Structure formats: structure tokens, C-alpha cells
Amino acid sequence: MRVDFDPEALGGPGFYRFMTSVVVPRPIAWVSTVTPDGAVDNLAPHSFFSIASTDPPIVQFTSIGRKDSLRNVEDTGEFVINFCSEPNLHLIRDTATDFPRIVSEFGTAGIEREPSRHVRPPRVASAPVVLECRSHTTLRMGNSTMVFGRIFLAAVHEEYLVNGRPDAELLRPLTKLGGDEWGTLGQIMHLSRIPYEEPRGE
Structure with a gap:
């Protein structure tokens, strides 16, 4: 027997808690930015994060x-x-x-900073991978704004590379689950x- 969850009956905050418990695990964008005058650098995690395009390379995070x-x-x-990554939890x-x-x-x-090469916001020195981005598009949707950024540089600490690409087991990615739950990689x-041409097994 299923239990129904009505978005209208639960309201925004209630259904938010439901959605973030179901859409799991979610990768986290740890976003660094600077104020327009360059005086203050900000750093915040956003757990609505994904790839939007590969050519050109564009990533997306959502600000609620x-x-x-x-x-x-x-x-x-x-x-x-x-x-x-897990060590930075x-x-x-x-x-x-x-x-x-x-x-x-x-x-x-x-948190230790390191300078970026193509943008003003600093990078997190201990982050295994960093993506330097310039804004491509922003899209308002309900109570949220989707931010699309084109990647102008990706930089990886060399100890996380295996055969020329980042290795998931070495990266130890951290994910967000529901409520105050966080997740780690688990079994790969x-x-x-x-x-299509190959036959399927029974």
C-alpha cells in the first residue's frame, strides 16, 4: 500500500522536505563568489547541482x-x-x-584559499577539483533561480588522477540526502x- 503526498496539502516547505528525501543522493556544488567590490569572498554549498551541457561545458546549480x-x-x-569531498565534510x-x-x-x-586563474573568486585549496566558471544564463523558476555557468578552466590535484581522469574512489565524493543526512560514495x-546489436541474456 502506498502513502500519498499531495504537494498542495503539504505546502512548499513540507514538500521540499519530501523531495529532498527522495531525490538522493545529490552532488554538492561548493560555490565560491566575491562581492562586486571584491572585498568579501563567499563560499556556500548548494545541493541542487548538475551538468547542463558538455559542448560547451556548462554546469548548473540552483539557489533557493x-x-x-x-x-x-x-x-x-x-x-x-x-x-x-568527504574529508571536507x-x-x-x-x-x-x-x-x-x-x-x-x-x-x-x-578555509585556505588559492587564487583562480581566469575568474576573481578564489578556489578552495583543499578541494580535489575546481571548475572556474563565468555565468552563461540564469533562469527564475518558482522560489528558485537556476544558475548556468560555462567552465573556462578545470583544475585537478594530480594525486586524484588515474589514467588521465579523476578517480571516484580517490575523490571520495560527498553527497546530500534528506534532512541533516549526508552520504559518501559506498560501493562502486x-x-x-x-x-543494440548484441543479444540480451535471459
Whole structure:
């Protein structure tokens, strides 16, 4: 027997909690930005994050409400996606606090910066992978704004590369689940696609 969940009856916050418990695991974009005057750098995790296009390379994260990351991207057109790895769990959690825009999460959480090559926002020095992005498009949808950014540089610490590409087991990706739940990689399964011409097994 199924239990029905009516979005209208639950309302926005109630159905948000339902959706984020069902759409799991979700990769996390740890987004660094700067204020227009360059005085304050911000860093915040966004768990609505995905690839939007591969050619040109575009990634997308969603800001629920008018968060500092969104405001800074709108004002400067630049941001960095810092890969969220398991060793940085507590630092990522610490940057999820709703600080005022004039407060730098880098400084508050004691996170080491490193300069980016093509954009003004700094990178997280301990992040295994960073994606330097310039804003491509923003799209308002309901109470949220989807931010699309074109990648102008991807940089990976060399110890995370195997045969020329980042290795998932070495990266130890961190994911967001429902409520205050976080997830780690777990078991990796290798299963190739079956070409149409090949027969399927029983």
C-alpha cells in the first residue's frame, strides 16, 4: 500500500522536505563568489547541482531564494565550483550557515584559499577539483533561480588522477540526502551498456 503526498496539502516547505528525501543522493556544488567590490569572498554549498551541457561545458546549480552566491554571480558574472569531498565534510557544513553577505565563510571557517586563474573568486585549496566558471544564463523558476555557468578552466590535484581522469574512489565524493543526512560514495559497480546489436541474456 502506498502513502500519498499531495504537494498542495503539504505546502512548499513540507514538500521540499519530501523531495529532498527522495531525490538522493545529490552532488554538492561548493560555490565560491566575491562581492562586486571584491572585498568579501563567499563560499556556500548548494545541493541542487548538475551538468547542463558538455559542448560547451556548462554546469548548473540552483539557489533557493536570493542567497549570497546568486547575488554575487548576478553582480560579477563569475563563480567557482569546488568539489565536495568527504574529508571536507565539517568545513562544508560550517559554510552552510546563513551568514550576512559581508561575512566571508573562508575566514569564518578557517578555509585556505588559492587564487583562480581566469575568474576573481578564489578556489578552495583543499578541494580535489575546481571548475572556474563565468555565468552563461540564469533562469527564475518558482522560489528558485537556476544558475548556468560555462567552465573556462578545470583544475585537478594530480594525486586524484588515474589514467588521465579523476578517480571516484580517490575523490571520495560527498553527497546530500534528506534532512541533516549526508552520504559518501559506498560501493562502486561497473556495468557496461549493451549495444543494440548484441543479444540480451535471459
